[in-house]
Amino acid sequence: xxxxxxxxxxxxxxxLGFLTIGLFDAADPRRGHESTLEIIELGERLGFDSAxxxxxxxxxxxSSPVAVLAAASQRTSRIELGTAVIPxxxxxxxxxxxxxxxxxxxxxxxxxxxxSVGPPMRWDDVKDALYPDTADAEDFSYDRVERLLGFVRxxxxxxxxxxxxxxxxxxxxxxxxxxxxxxxxxxxxxxxSAQWAGEHRMNFLTSSVVxxxxxxxxxxxxxxxxxxxxxxxxxxxxxxxxLVVIPTDSATPxxxxxYEAYAEKRLPRTAEPxxxxxxxxxPDFVGTSAEIAERLHxxxxxxxxxxxxxxxxxxxEHEDYVQILTDIAERLGPALGRNS
Numbered sequence: 543x544x545x546x547x548x549x550x551x552x553x554x555x556x557x558l559g560f561l562t563i564g565l566f567d568a569a570d571p572r573r574g575h576e577s578t579l580e581i582i583e584l585g586e587r588l589g590f591d592s593a594x595x596x597x598x599x600x601x602x603x604x605s606s607p608v609a610v611l612a613a614a615s616q617r618t619s620r621i622e623l624g625t626a627v628i629p630x631x632x633x634x635x636x637x638x639x640x641x642x643x644x645x646x647x648x649x650x651x652x653x654x655x656x657x658s659v660g661p662p663m664r665w666d667d668v669k670d671a672l673y674p675d676t677a678d679a680e681d682f683s684y685d686r687v688e689r690l691l692g693f694v695r696x697x698x699x700x701x702x703x704x705x706x707x708x709x710x711x712x713x714x715x716x717x718x719x720x721x722x723x724x725x726x727x728x729x730x731x732x733x734x735s736a737q738w739a740g741e742h743r744m745n746f747l748t749s750s751v752v753x754x755x756x757x758x759x760x761x762x763x764x765x766x767x768x769x770x771x772x773x774x775x776x777x778x779x780x781x782x783x784x785l786v787v788i789p790t791d792s793a794t795p796x797x798x799x800x801y802e803a804y805a806e807k808r809l810p811r812t813a814e815p816x817x818x819x820x821x822x823x824x825p826d827f828v829g830t831s832a833e834i835a836e837r838l839h840x841x842x843x844x845x846x847x848x849x850x851x852x853x854x855x856x857x858x859e860h861e862d863y864v865q866i867l868t869d870i871a872e873r874l875g876p877a878l879g880r881n882s
Contacts, residue, residue, distance in 0.1 A: 552838070552839050552844060552845040552878070552879070553845065553846065553847065553848040553879075554848065554878075554879035554880065554881075555848055555849075555850065555875065555878040555879050555880035556848040556849055556880070557591040557592060557782075557848070557849040557850070557880075558589075558590055558591050558592075558850060558852075558870070558871070558875045558880050559590060559591055559592030559593065559594060559622070559624070559782065559849070559850060559851035559852070560585060560590060560592075560593060560594070560851060560852050560853075560854060560867060560870065561593075561594040561595070561596065561626050561784055561851045561852065561853040561854065562578060562581055562593070562594070562595060562596065562853075562854045562863070563595075563596040563598065563603045563604065563854070563856055564577075564578040564595055564596065564598075564603050564604035564610065565602055565603055565856070565857065566602055566603070567602070568602055571602075574602075575604075575610060575613075577860045578595065578604065578610060579610070579613055579614055579617055580860075581593075581854075581860070581863050581864075581867070582614045582617070582618060582621065582623070583614075583617055583618060584864060584867060585621055585867060585871075586618045586619070586620055586621040588867060588868060588871035588872070589871055589875075590621060590867070590871060591621065591622060591849075592621060592622040592623070592624055592654065592782075592851060593614070593621055593622070593623055593624070594623075594624040594625065594626040594654075594656070594784075594851045595607045595610055595611065595624075595625060595626070596626060596627075597625060597626075597627060597628050597629060599629075599632055599662070599663070599668075600664075600668065607625045607628065608625070608628075608638075608641045608642065608645055611623045611624075611625070611645055611649070611653065612644075612645045612648060615645060615648050615649035615650075615652065615653075616648070619650075620652075621652070622652045622653075622654050623645075623649060623652050623653055623654065624653070624654035624655070624656055624727070624851070625654075625655050625656045625657075626656040626727075626729060626747055626749075626784065626851060627656035627657055627658040627727070627728075627729035627747065628655065628656065628657050628658070629657075629658050629659075629660070629662060629663070630657055630658065630659050630682075630686045630687060630690065631659065631660060631661050631662040631665075631680070631682045631686070632662050632672065635686060635687075635689040635690035635693060636689075636693055636699060636715060638690060639690055639693035639694050639715045640715055640716070640717075642655050642694060642719075642722065643694065643715065643716075643717045643718060643719040643722060644717060644719075646719040646721075646722045646725075647717055647719050651719070651720075651721055651722075653719075653722065653725065654725050654727060654745075655722075655725070655726055655727065656727040656728070656729050656747050657687055657690065657726065657727065657728055657729065658728070658729045658730070659682055659683060659684055659686055659687055660682050661682045662682075684738055687728065687742070688742070690726075691723070691726060691742060691744070693714075693715040694715070694719075694722055694723050694726060695723035696714055696718055696723070697714070698713045698714060699713060699714060699715050700713050701713065724743075725745070726744050726745065727739075727744060727745040727746065727747045727780075727782070728742075728744045728745070728746060728747065729747040729748075729749065730746065730747070730748065730768065731748075731749070731751050731752045731753050731768075731821070732752075732753045732755060732768070733755060733767060733768055733771055735768075736748075736768035736769070736771045736772040737771050737772070737774075737775055739772055739776070739779075740771070740772040740773070740774065740775025740776035740779060741775045741776070743776055743779070744776075744779070745779050745780040745781065745782070746768075746769075746772045746776075746779060746780070746781045746782075747781075747782050747784065747851070748765055748768055748769065748781065748782070748783055748784065748843070749783075749784040749785075749853070750784060750785050750786050750823060750824040750826075750853065751821060751822070751823055751824070752764045752765050752768065752821075752822050752824075753815075753819060753820055753821060753822065754815040754820040754821075754822045755820065759814060759815060759822060760842075761812070761822050761823070761824045762824075762841050762842040762843045762844075763842055763843075764822065765783075765824075765842075765843035766842045766843040766846060768843075769781055769843055769846055769847065770846070780849060781847050781849060782847070782849045782850060782851045783843065783844060783847045783849070783850050783851070784850070784851045784852065784853050785824055785826075785827060785838075785844075785850070785852060785853065786805075786824070786826040786827065786852070786853045786854075786855060787826075787827045787834060787852040787853070787870065787874070788801045788804075788805070788826060788827065788828045788855060788866055789829070789830065789831045789834055789866060789869035789870055789873060789874050790828065790829060790830055790869070791830050791831050791869045791873050792865055792868065792869055793865055793869075797862060797865060800858075800862075801828050801855075801862075802828055804826070804828075804855055804857075804858075805825070805826040805828045808823070808825075808826060809825060809826075811823050812824065812825045826855070831869060831870075831873035831874040831877050832877060834874055834877075835874060835877035835878055838878065852870060854866060854867075
């Protein structure tokens with residue numbers, strides 16, 4: 543029996559995904575973007591169900607995930623393509639709705655847009671460049687997500703439709719992509735965000751970061767409370783868990799040493815909640831696939847999900863990602879009950 547040592551059986555893993563930040567060298571940004579596209583292509587060949595890209599502004603990572611996924615949609619045919627996540631504080635919801643629908647159609651209905659709200663990171667540094675005339679009036683609440691949801695799901699954007707001269711206008715965002723409204727995700731780290739996502743019929747992305755809002759400082763216990771709160775409001779919604787997972791089965795001794803040093807350096811931040819927001823981080827999972835599977839089977843939150851988007855570590859080399867993804871697909875996935 544799977545998980546027999548702990549007395550609880552994990553759900554068989556139904557969907558296996560991965561998440562990448564897409565780093566690049568400022569002197570050669572094209573190479574970094576090509577590397578990301580090659581990794582997504584590799585993921586499809588290895589049988590992954592989904593590939594997700596992180597969003598980074600004014601950094602050496604993917605600043606335009608929708609554009610990158612448009613390219614990926616033309617180099618793949620099966621794998622689902624997601625964003626984890628697009629911070630809506632940087633976006634105009636109407637324009638983003640147009641871009642998302644366009645890429646979803648080009649991909650054949652494979653796009654999974656993940657979203658979040660709140661002021662942009664380093665708001666005081668960027669607000670004059672981002673919103674020079676409206677910074678004080680911008681709304682970074684859940685209302686911004688609701689606007690996007692409405693546009694994607696076909697609610698009117700204006701009060702006018704029809705013909706004016708030679709131009710034909712629609713009162714809805716165009717194009718409309720059937721099914722995209724059911725594939726919108728909310729990336730949340732709090733109990734409130736889990737409940738809100740469920741109430742608004744979104745899917746829910748939970749990662750290696752949660753907020754310790756109550757007395758508990760047990761990461762898995764807190765994450766489990768979010769999963770259950772979401773399901774209470776949206777039983778049919780999808781949930782994806784995005785822990786940092788680094789299998790070492792086929793790694794070289796040099797790679798194993800690098801991976802272990804990476805996890806060790808990040809471990810102190812997992813000991814207790816960090817900062818005023820009481821942010822709690824999960825430890826990274828490093829080891830053989832058998833060792834990682836055993837740890838995940840003992841993870842209270844993992845035992846109640848059947849879909850993952852394991853996060854690739856920051857700053858590693860392309861060949862490291864190839865080794866990690868290959869081991870996840872060929873060894874860890876089957877150890878977690880996923881049938882290839």
